[in-house]
Amino acid sequence: MGTAGGQAALMWALVILLVPLSRVFSSNFPSAAMVNSTIMLGLFLAIVAFGQGLVILSGGIDLSVPAAIALGAFFTGFFANEGFPTPLAVGLGLLISSLVGLINGIIVCSTNFPPFIVTLAVGTIGAALLLGVSQGQPGQNSPPELVALFNGELNVLGAAPSLVMLIAVLMLGYLIQSRTTFGRSVYAIGNSMKAARIAGIRVKFSTFLVYWVAGIAYGLAGVLLLGYGSGSDLNIGNSWLLPSIAVVVVGGSSISGGTGNYSGTVAAALLITLLSIDISAAGFPEGVKQILYGAIVLLALLLSKIGGGRR
Amino acid sequence: MNLQESTGLHRRLAPRAKAPYIAAAVFFVLYGLLIVVSPVAGSAFLINNFVVLMSPLAIAAVGTTLILVLGGFDLSVAGTISLANVVAATAMQRSPENIWLIALGVIAMGALIGMINGLLVSILNLPSLGVTLATNIVLAGIALVIMPAPGGRVPVEFTSVLTGMLGSVPFAAIVLLGLGAFWVALMKTRTGMSIAAIGGDATAAKLSGIPVRRVSTVAYVIAGMLYSVAGLYLCGLTATGSPAAGSSFLLTAFTAAALGLVSFKGGRGSGVAAIFGAGTILVIPKFLFALGIADFWVGACQGLIVLIALTIPSIGRLTRHAARKDAGRNTRGSQLAASTEGLEKQKLHI
Numbered sequence: 001m002g003t004a005g006g007q008a009a010l011m012w013a014l015v016i017l018l019v020p021l022s023r024v025f026s027s028n029f030p031s032a033a034m035v036n037s038t039i040m041l042g043l044f045l046a047i048v049a050f051g052q053g054l055v056i057l058s059g060g061i062d063l064s065v066p067a068a069i070a071l072g073a074f075f076t077g078f079f080a081n082e083g084f085p086t087p088l089a090v091g092l093g094l095l096i097s098s099l100v101g102l103i104n105g106i107i108v109c110s111t112n113f114p115p116f117i118v119t120l121a122v123g124t125i126g127a128a129l130l131l132g133v134s135q136g137q138p139g140q141n142s143p144p145e146l147v148a149l150f151n152g153e154l155n156v157l158g159a160a161p162s163l164v165m166l167i168a169v170l171m172l173g174y175l176i177q178s179r180t181t182f183g184r185s186v187y188a189i190g191n192s193m194k195a196a197r198i199a200g201i202r203v204k205f206s207t208f209l210v211y212w213v214a215g216i217a218y219g220l221a222g223v224l225l226l227g228y229g230s231g232s233d234l235n236i237g238n239s240w241l242l243p244s245i246a247v248v249v250v251g252g253s254s255i256s257g258g259t260g261n262y263s264g265t266v267a268a269a270l271l272i273t274l275l276s277i278d279i280s281a282a283g284f285p286e287g288v289k290q291i292l293y294g295a296i297v298l299l300a301l302l303l304s305k306i307g308g309g310r311r
Numbered sequence: 312m313n314l315q316e317s318t319g320l321h322r323r324l325a326p327r328a329k330a331p332y333i334a335a336a337v338f339f340v341l342y343g344l345l346i347v348v349s350p351v352a353g354s355a356f357l358i359n360n361f362v363v364l365m366s367p368l369a370i371a372a373v374g375t376t377l378i379l380v381l382g383g384f385d386l387s388v389a390g391t392i393s394l395a396n397v398v399a400a401t402a403m404q405r406s407p408e409n410i411w412l413i414a415l416g417v418i419a420m421g422a423l424i425g426m427i428n429g430l431l432v433s434i435l436n437l438p439s440l441g442v443t444l445a446t447n448i449v450l451a452g453i454a455l456v457i458m459p460a461p462g463g464r465v466p467v468e469f470t471s472v473l474t475g476m477l478g479s480v481p482f483a484a485i486v487l488l489g490l491g492a493f494w495v496a497l498m499k500t501r502t503g504m505s506i507a508a509i510g511g512d513a514t515a516a517k518l519s520g521i522p523v524r525r526v527s528t529v530a531y532v533i534a535g536m537l538y539s540v541a542g543l544y545l546c547g548l549t550a551t552g553s554p555a556a557g558s559s560f561l562l563t564a565f566t567a568a569a570l571g572l573v574s575f576k577g578g579r580g581s582g583v584a585a586i587f588g589a590g591t592i593l594v595i596p597k598f599l600f601a602l603g604i605a606d607f608w609v610g611a612c613q614g615l616i617v618l619i620a621l622t623i624p625s626i627g628r629l630t631r632h633a634a635r636k637d638a639g640r641n642t643r644g645s646q647l648a649a650s651t652e653g654l655e656k657q658k659l660h661i
Contacts, residue, residue: 061440113621114384114575116440120562121617128610135607242448255441285459287554290452297445301437 007252008264015270018278025278038274040150040162040228043169045243045269047221049251050173051101051214052244053265057177058210059190059257060108060115064100064123065244068215069237071130072097072222077140077232086143094219100126101215105208119211130234139233146227165224166266173262176213186210190257246293247272249300272296330572334584337570338591345594349601359481361593363474363548366483367392367541369589371560372567373490373582374537379568381530382510382577383432383439388538388564390450391424392557395542397454400463400552407466414469418539424450425535429528447561454554463552473547486544487586494582497533506530510577562617566592569620592616 022029048065055062076093080086100122107118148154149161156164177183185206188196197203221240226232251268253260276289342361346353352361371388378385395417402413424446431442475482497503505526508516517523538557545556570588573580595616596609 061444107618111621113618116384116386117562117565117569117575117617117621120565121614123614124562124617125611125614128607128612128614131607131610132605245444246448249441256438285456287452287455287457287459290455291449292452294445294448294450294452297441297448298431301441301445302435305435305437 008261008267011251011264011267011271015267015274018271018274022274022278022281026281029278029281034277036160036162037277038270039160039166041277042266042270042273043162043166044221044225044228045240045247045273046166046169046173046266047217047224048240048244049247049265049269050169050177050262051217053248053251053253053260053262054177054186054210054217055115055119055214056245056248056253056255057190057257057260058186058207059193060119060207060210061245061255062104062119062211062214063116063241064104064119064126064215065218065241066235066237067123067126067130068097068100068218069222069225069240070232070234071100071126072219073226073232073236074130074134074140074222074234076146076223077142077226080143081141086145089143090146090223093223094216097219097222098212098215101212101218104215105211108211109204109207127234134234139231140226141231142226142229146223147230148227149224150228170263170266173266177260177262182206182209187258190259192258242290242293243272243276246297246300249297249304252304254304255301330581330584331587334571334581334587334591338587338594341591341594341598345598345601348598352597352601359476359483361590361597362481362483362487365590365593366473366486367544367548368560368563368567368593369487369586370490370537370544371541371564372571372585372589373494374534374541375564376568376571376573376580376582376585377506377530377537378439378534379573379575380510380577380580381506381527382513383527384443385428385531385534386440386443386561387424387428387447387450387535389557389559389561390447390454391421391535391538392542392545392560393454393554394424394450394457394557395421395539396545396556397458397463397552397554399543399546400465401457403465403469403546404463407468410466410469414543417543418536421535421537421539421542422532423535424538425532426528428535429531432531433524433527451554451558454557458552458554461551461553461555465546465550465552467550470547470550473544483544491583491586497582502526502529507578510579512578562613563589563592566613566617566620569617575621588620 019030019035022034028034048069052062052065072093074093075096076089079089079092084092104115104119104122107113107122108115111118149165152160154161175183177186185196185201185203188199188201189203189206193203218237222232222237225236229236247268248260248265249255250272251260251262251264251266253265272293275292279289279292342352351357371392375385375388398420399413399417402416403410406413428439428443428446431437431446432439472482477485498507505516505521508519508521509523509526513523541560542557546552549556567588568580568585569575570591571581571584571586573585592613595612599609599612600606
């Protein structure tokens with residue numbers, strides 16, 4: 001815990017340091033627009049990484065992220081366009097996207113199958129079903145209320161809604177992960193499933209809940225992405241899987257589970273978002289961004305080893 | 312102690328000896344059903360087509376199985392295939408006179424990738440899932456930088472050999488036969504047996520004098536080379552390159568291994584069975600298509616097949632577990648020790 005907290009503080013320091021340093025990548029930086037984009041894209045990444053972080057904390061890994069995001073975005077748009085009121089459409093979208101996590105949870109907690117294969121398989125099924133259901137109308141328009149969250153029209157007490165949401169997500173995520181019985185049992189399970197069982201933790205139920213909550217988080221990110229992009233397509237979730245894992249590991253969580261801290265994850269989400277905006281502004285191709293993500297994950301793994309991590 | 316261990320290992324290996332036969336039976340029954348539904352699938356032309364089509368996956372799945380036997384997970388299969396595919400397509404278009412030299416170079420590149428994975432996992436003792444996930448991302452990124460969109464042209468001298476016939480036998484069938492023979496031979500060598508021993512119990516393997524680091528690294532090198540060959544074969548199949556060529560292999564390679572009744576806990580698995588597993592994965596969509604089921608449900612079926620395939624080994628384990636429980640009621644202590652060991656191992660790999 002101590003090292004994870006330390007890494008979180010380091011991440012926040014790096015975020016603050018990197019804003020002025022962006023000038024290296026583009027002469028237009030730093031700018032208000034850049035900070036604004038960082039907060040918006042960082043918000044999506046922070047929400048996705050909350051789910052991924054819980055799964056990794058429990059000792060698993062979740063590759064069903066893209067499918068759950070796409071389901072959340074598609075069905076929210078679908079129901080809104082069918083004339084449902086927006087809150088109901090969002091609710092239904094979340095419900096359907098959470099099915100991915102629900103099924104992941106049921107399978108992982110009741111069997112000893114490797115989580116990465118289970119989530120990959122369930123995600124593939126979800127994506128294929130979405131492709132089948134959406135025949136002929138792959139894109140969905142966003143309801144105007146969701147668009148208004150991100151186009152600068154709305155402000156909450158003078159602040160952009162995305163900033164307010166980011167702070168809310170940070171606080172809520174931190175509380176759930178570090179201050180609830182559920183969150184504490186996930187730490188225990190990630191450290192030692194056997195010890196957690198002996199300590200009287202309902203290991204199966206908590207494991208199930210981890211994947212379900214994660215699925216809801218991905219769906220929520222999908223709903224917000226629908227508003228951000230003013231619509232959705234079937235590939236809306238594809239670009240979020242790798243960053244979500246990178247962010248969790250960079251934020252100080254062990255990829256083997258048991259340690260980590262959501263504040264570090266959010267800081268890493270902002271850091272990686274900022275870096276990727278910088279890289280795009282500097283004109284590097286998409287592949288370079290991927291290489292960077294991979295290198296960062298490797299580096300974080302190495303650092304956790306050198307930094308006296310237990311594993 | 313040593314004797315006990317070796318007999319223990321033997322007992323654990325023994326039930327799996329049936330795996331290739333089961334996997335082959337499943338495949339041949341399905342292919343037989345396909346011929347019943349659509350008789351043209353039995354023609355020599357389509358059989359050759361099918362063997363060519365399943366070759367890249369079969370080759371990759373043998374690599375995946377090898378690392379699973381070692382007790383690790385190698386997710387770099389997708390990135391390595393993409394990179395090999397892209398590098399081969401680009402280089403072969405540029406200098407079509409050196410295609411076989413280029414193929415060799417690409418295989419060497421795979422060996423290098425495997426070596427990096429192996430060293431990171433075995434020397435630095437990092438979790439294989441994390442390491443290979445990261446290298447997979449990096450490799451896919453490099454592939455994307457080399458070739459941002461599908462392109463390149465592979466000379467017909469290369470494709471015609473890989474997809475053609477050698478006499479009256481499909482060249483791909485010879486490759487797969489060779490691959491199966493390679494697996495059987497490898498598992499009879501000291502290295503092969505050490506790989507299985509490490510996967511069965513890394514601590515015991517170390518204590519009995521197996522050079523764990525060297526053997527692990529060699530396994531990753533072999534796996535990397537196999538992925539590269541799979542990427543090359545994909546070039547031969549499509550006559551072009553794509554930076555996303557390997558991405559679908561992540562799921563299918565592990566599915567093929569699962570259909571080959573591999574143990575995801577390490578120590579047991581058969582590359583020969585995985586080859587038939589690859590055939591099973593590819594025959595199912597054809598079967599569904601012949602039945603008139605729409606294309607986009609195939610993905611859903613593939614996912615379902617993985618989940619079903621995963622249950623097969625555990626059913627076997629369940630029955631054996633029940634038998635052992637009956638046999639050794641008074642060795643509760645050793646059972647508990649064994650189960651803790653299993654848990655610790657599980658944590659190590661996930």
